[in-house]
Amino acid sequence: MLSITHFKKKYASKQIPVLSVPELILDAGIYWFKGENGSGKTSLFKSIAGLIPFEGTIAVNGLNIIQQRMAYTKLVNYAEAEPLYPAFLTGIDLIEFYKQTKGGSFPAALFESLGVEKFMHQKTATYSSGMLKKLSLVLGFIGNPQLILLDEPLIALDVAAVEALQLIILQFSRQGVSFLITSHQPLSSELMEVATTFLLKEKTLLPQIL
Amino acid sequence: MKAVSIFLVKVLVKQFYIINAGFFLFLFFFFFGVVNSGTLITYHQSLILGMLGSPIFMAVVWAAWLLYNVKCFLFCTGTIKAAENSYLFSLKAISKVKQLLLYGFICTLLYLPVLLYAVFVVDMAIKKSMLLTALLVSIYHLLMIAVSTIVVYNAINYTNITNRFKKILDAVTAAYSIPIGYKGFLTTHIFHSKKMAFAVVKIFSILLLSVSFIRNGDSFDADFFSIFFQLILTAHAMLVFYCVHFFETQLQFSRNLPLSLPAIAGMYLFTYGILLLPELAFMLINNHGNLPIIHIIILYGTAAATLFLYTGMLYASGLNMERYMFLVFISFIMIFFLQKSGYHFITLLAIVSIAAAVFKSHYYLFEKE
Numbered sequence: 001m002l003s004i005t006h007f008k009k010k011y012a013s014k015q016i017p018v019l020s021v022p023e024l025i026l027d028a029g030i031y032w033f034k035g036e037n038g039s040g041k042t043s044l045f046k047s048i049a050g051l052i053p054f055e056g057t058i059a060v061n062g063l064n065i066i067q068q069r070m071a072y073t074k075l076v077n078y079a080e081a082e083p084l085y086p087a088f089l090t091g092i093d094l095i096e097f098y099k100q101t102k103g104g105s106f107p108a109a110l111f112e113s114l115g116v117e118k119f120m121h122q123k124t125a126t127y128s129s130g131m132l133k134k135l136s137l138v139l140g141f142i143g144n145p146q147l148i149l150l151d152e153p154l155i156a157l158d159v160a161a162v163e164a165l166q167l168i169i170l171q172f173s174r175q176g177v178s179f180l181i182t183s184h185q186p187l188s189s190e191l192m193e194v195a196t197t198f199l200l201k202e203k204t205l206l207p208q209i210l
Numbered sequence: 211m212k213a214v215s216i217f218l219v220k221v222l223v224k225q226f227y228i229i230n231a232g233f234f235l236f237l238f239f240f241f242f243g244v245v246n247s248g249t250l251i252t253y254h255q256s257l258i259l260g261m262l263g264s265p266i267f268m269a270v271v272w273a274a275w276l277l278y279n280v281k282c283f284l285f286c287t288g289t290i291k292a293a294e295n296s297y298l299f300s301l302k303a304i305s306k307v308k309q310l311l312l313y314g315f316i317c318t319l320l321y322l323p324v325l326l327y328a329v330f331v332v333d334m335a336i337k338k339s340m341l342l343t344a345l346l347v348s349i350y351h352l353l354m355i356a357v358s359t360i361v362v363y364n365a366i367n368y369t370n371i372t373n374r375f376k377k378i379l380d381a382v383t384a385a386y387s388i389p390i391g392y393k394g395f396l397t398t399h400i401f402h403s404k405k406m407a408f409a410v411v412k413i414f415s416i417l418l419l420s421v422s423f424i425r426n427g428d429s430f431d432a433d434f435f436s437i438f439f440q441l442i443l444t445a446h447a448m449l450v451f452y453c454v455h456f457f458e459t460q461l462q463f464s465r466n467l468p469l470s471l472p473a474i475a476g477m478y479l480f481t482y483g484i485l486l487l488p489e490l491a492f493m494l495i496n497n498h499g500n501l502p503i504i505h506i507i508i509l510y511g512t513a514a515a516t517l518f519l520y521t522g523m524l525y526a527s528g529l530n531m532e533r534y535m536f537l538v539f540i541s542f543i544m545i546f547f548l549q550k551s552g553y554h555f556i557t558l559l560a561i562v563s564i565a566a567a568v569f570k571s572h573y574y575l576f577e578k579e
Contacts, residue, residue, distance in 0.1 A: 049466045052577045066574075073468040086395065086460045088402045097392055101467040139463075 001178050002026040002048070002147060007056035009043050018043050021056075021205050030169065030179045030192055035200030041182040042081060044200070045149045048180070049078035060147050074102060079140030081152035081182070083132050087125035091116060091135050094124070095142070102143030109171075111138050113164035129156045137165060141172070148172070150181045166192055214304070215312055221295070223319045226285050232448050232535050234323065240441060258334045262343055272350060275324050277413070281406055282320040283358040287365040301366050309363055317358040325351060392469075395461060396453045396481040404452050411449060412488055415442045419489065423496040430500040436549050439509065440542050442489065443516045446482075447538045450520040453481060455529060458578050475518070475569055482517040486510060508554045515561040516545060522568030525576045 007021040019040030035041050047054040050065055050073055058065045063072045085094060099106060111117065114134040119127065127135070133156040140148055150169075154162050166188050169179055173193065181187065187194060199206045227234070242250060261267050290298050301309060318325070328351050335344035400408050418438040422430065457464075464474075490510045497506060519541060520534075527533035548557040 051462055051465045053575050069574075070468045070470055073466055076466070078463070078466045080463065083463070084460055085463075086399060086456070088398055089395075098467070100392075101464075101469060 001028045001061060002180075003057075003059045004048075005057045007044075007047070007054060007058065009040065009047055009052075009054045017203055019200065019203055019205070024205060026178070027195075028176055028178045029195030030173055030181065032187060032194045032197045033180060033182045033200060033205075034184075034197060035182075039200040040203065041200055042151055044205075045078065045151050045180065045182065048147075049076060049149055051078070074104075074143060075146040076149065077102070077140045077143065077145040077147070078149040079136045079151065079153060081155065082129075083136035085124040085132070085135075088123060090123050091120035091127075094135065094139060095120065098139050098142040102145075104142070104144035107138060107141035107168065110141055110164070110168045113168070114138060114161050130158065130161075133157055134161060141168070145177060147178045147180065150179060152182055152184065154183055154185045154187075163188075211308060211312065214301070215315060218312065218316050219319065221298070222286055222289060222316050225289065226282070226320055228531070229285075231531050232451065232538075235535050236441075236444055236447070237323075239444075254330070255334070258331050259338075261331065262335055262338065262340055274413075275328075275350070275354065277406070277410055278324050279321060279354045279358055281410065282317065283361040284406055286316070286320070286358070286362045290362070290365045299366060306363075309366070310359060313362040313366075314355060314359040317355050317362060321351075321355055321358070324354075392464070393477050393480045396457065396477065397484045399456045399460075400449060400452060400481075400485065403456075404449070407448060407452065408485075411445045414445050415489055416492055418442055419492050419496070423493065423498075423500065433550075436546065439513075439549070440546050443513055443545075444538060444542055446485070446513075446517055447520050447535070449485060450482075450517050451524060451529075451531070451534065453478065454521055454524045458529065458576070462578075471570060471573060474573065475566065478521050479514055479518055482514040486513050486517070489513065505554060508558055512545075512549075512554070512558045512561060515558060515565055516541065519561055519565035519568065522565050522572060525572035526568055528576065529578055 002024070003026075004021050004024040007019070007024070009018045009020075010016060011018060021044070033041050033044070043052065046052045048058055048065075050069065060072060060075050063075060065072045095106075114137065116134050116138050119131050120135075124132065124135070133153075137150075137153060140150065153165060157165065169181075169192060173179060196207055241254075261271050289295055301312075304312070328347060332344045332347050335341070335347065418441060422435045422438055490506070493501070493506045493509070494503070497503070501509075520538060523537040523541070524534055527537060545557070545561065548560060551557070
């Protein structure tokens with residue numbers, strides 16, 4: 001499913017190394033990425049999502065992020081840890097934008113269980129951090145993704161929303177969608193069948209033996 | 211108090227001058243760079259005399275000073291309201307008099323470029339025995355500083371006033387809102403958050419075009435117009451910066467969407483096409499046979515292509531204002547000579563090709579520093 005080779009990420013301005021992953025090949029499943037603040041989790045996720053440049057090769061289902069970018073970005077979705085959207089847009093503007101570009105299906109169950117409908121016609125400038133998080137999660141599931149990257153998906157969510165999200169992740173996972181998740185909060189072992197947990201330490205990625 | 215004032219200078223004054231470095235560089239070039247160094251003093255003396263002798267000219271200058279002051283206090287209120295600067299509200303704990311003195315000092319520093327020029331205006335007025343004018347100009351500037359001081363004071367101390375005003379504004383805009391397609395995101399951002407910058411650039415543009423097409427309409431000078439055209443484009447460099455900065459911060463998520471590079475380039479070109487419509491309309495309406503219509507259309511295309519070239523330069527410079535302004539300056543010279551050759555369509559094609567190449571080679575390598 002995901003293949004990473006000779007991956008290196010440095011801070012653009014100072015050329016300070018952030019993370020190095022010589023090789024990582026993952027089959028379909030749910031993967032939990034742990035690490036201290038600043039260990040490079042978000043940089044890795046942003047690189048896989050195509051938000052920032054990096055050295056090396058990243059491919060999903062054989063599609064290379066650089067050579068087949070359009071097809072690749074249809075397969076890979078990303079929900080940020082701290083989403084930021086233009087203040088003048090409403091939730092529905094963004095949902096329509098994503099539906100238009102990503103195509104595919106709409107995660108109606110997640111949309112309903114997170115209660116996004118209640119505030120989707122308001123401008124994002126009026127959203128609380130929890131509302132922004134819920135919107136970003138719905139956007140992260142739009143289309144026909146094969147890999148969804150969820151950066152700290154549980155922060156700012158209420159208890160009911162956390163449970164609803166974990167159920168949706170399980171449901172999507174059973175349909176063959178893979179997840180890479182970073183979370184400082186524990187993931188429910190009853191609801192999530194985590195294949196492997198990785199630890200980002202000393203600027204590299206290590207499988208964590210539990 | 212000293213520590214607080216040093217802190218506010220860092221947060222408000224230093225940031226204001228850093229963010230507006232391009233704007234000041236451009237103004238400096240316009241006022242001191244375009245005139246021969248030997249005639250610089252005479253030029254400014256005659257400019258000030260013209261101002262003192264004509265009430266209309268004086269009114270235009272006062273309007274420009276007012277716009278600059280609005281720009282200063284909007285920057286302050288914007289900074290105060292930004293979520294990351296919420297700690298500034300702790301200034302409420304300081305007494306009212308001390309706060310007013312503090313904000314007065316900050317507003318004076320922001321208003322300093324205008325104030326320095328005004329000193330020469332007042333000096334000239336006194337020398338010409340126009341004491342009433344000198345007094346009026348002095349009072350006007352004191353009022354400007356007083357107004358911005360009160361605005362900053364209110365922004366810190368009475369947040370509800372701002373919220374109430376914002377609620378009314380939101381209700382009005384919501385009533386007239388239309389769905390925004392992604393091609394309109396950048397234009398909406400400029401009209402939503404950068405209204406003042408847009409207005410300043412357009413007033414400046416129309417003033418320069420008025421000189422070429424109306425004031426000198428009977429003796430239209432192509433070389434003179436060419437310089438003005440370049441100055442107008444340079445002024446737009448600031449709007450391009452706002453567009454790219456916005457795209458790479460609040461629309462960064464769109465890099466995860468299946469949008470092709472031509473689609474993103476098209477979005478930028480569409481935005482610049484819209485932003486440059488006032489200039490196109492002005493030239494077409496006030497042309498009176500000075501330039502062939504096709505030439506005006508090519509100029510409009512050249513302007514949009516130049517702004518797209520600035521976009522590529524911003525990506526190449528990593529959104530670094532210093533490097534960006536240097537590249538804009540280089541392109542100013544390059545395009546000026548290309549236009550001077552008289553091959554306008556070839557100039558347009560050359561700019562489009564260079565802009566596309568720069569954009570293509572830097573867009574995916576870009577990462578905000």
